[in-house]
Amino acid sequence: QQQVKQSPQSLIVQKGGISIINCAYENTAFDYFPWYQQFPGKGPALLIAIRPDVSEKKEGRFTISFNKSAKQFSLHIMDSQPGDSATYFCAAIIWRGAQKLVFGQGTRLTINP
Amino acid sequence: DTEVTQTPKHLVMGMTNKKSLKCEQHMGHRAMYWYKQKAKKPPELMFVYSYEKLSINESVPSRFSPECPNSSLLNLHLHALQPEDSALYLCASSQGDSYGYTFGSGTRLTVV
Numbered sequence: 001q002q003q004v005k006q007s008p009q010s011l012i013v014q015k016g017g018i019s020i021i022n023c024a025y026e027n028t029a030f031d032y033f034p035w036y037q038q039f040p041g042k043g044p045a046l047l048i049a050i051r052p053d054v055s056e057k058k059e060g061r062f063t064i065s066f067n068k069s070a071k072q073f074s075l076h077i078m079d080s081q082p083g084d085s086a087t088y089f090c091a092a093i094i095w096r097g098a099q100k101l102v103f104g105q106g107t108r109l110t111i112n113p
Numbered sequence: 114d115t116e117v118t119q120t121p122k123h124l125v126m127g128m129t130n131k132k133s134l135k136c137e138q139h140m141g142h143r144a145m146y147w148y149k150q151k152a153k154k155p156p157e158l159m160f161v162y163s164y165e166k167l168s169i170n171e172s173v174p175s176r177f178s179p180e181c182p183n184s185s186l187l188n189l190h191l192h193a194l195q196p197e198d199s200a201l202y203l204c205a206s207s208q209g210d211s212y213g214y215t216f217g218s219g220t221r222l223t224v225v
Contacts, residue, residue, distance in 0.1 A: 093214075099144060
């Protein structure tokens with residue numbers, strides 16, 4: 001019930017292409033959906049986030065699409081660059097006395113030059 | 114200051130040692146968290162402190178003991194760890210009533 005399922009596990013995209021990562025959830029008590037980017041040896045960094053009453057949010061080359069009825073959301077990276085090569089985690093926040101952040105399993109993205 | 118600072122960055126300890134991890138933030142965040150991350154896996158929540166009180170313990174073994182001395186500091190005391198406890202330990206903080214979540218760079222712990 002508190003799982004977030006993420007796919008694919010790994011993704012290789014050519015420079016300039018579109019990277020797409022998908023996530024799904026079951027628990028309707030989740031009320032905020034952030035995406036994190038993590039480079040090796042570093043902590044996750046917030047990339048972009050969306051509330052479930054919004055269907056799309058765009059920040060620069062990064063766009064979240066959210067389908068509340070299907071309980072699915074996705075990250076699109078436009079014009080992908082080698083510097084975008086990292087592990088991406090979708091996540092969902094639920095309140096249990098404090099924020100509890102539940103992560104998807106992660107996608108290792110490689111952008112080939 | 115918009116950072117969460119973790120020390121040390123690397124730690125090697127024997128199974129009989131006692132050590133502590135330290136986390137500090139000066140963003141006025143009232144919730145602080147410990148996460149454990151194994152290689153190629155997502156972070157897993159261990160503990161949550163809200164307003165300096167322990168609010169969530171995800172059934173973590175007692176060899177891990179958290180402490181929140183004040184609203185800016187969070188410690189994780191380690192004792193009698195096992196090699197399988199080797200991981201990246203991440204600290205994070207957030208405002209109590211909004212969704213900003215900031216992670217530190219972590220402490221890479223190796224238990225030998």
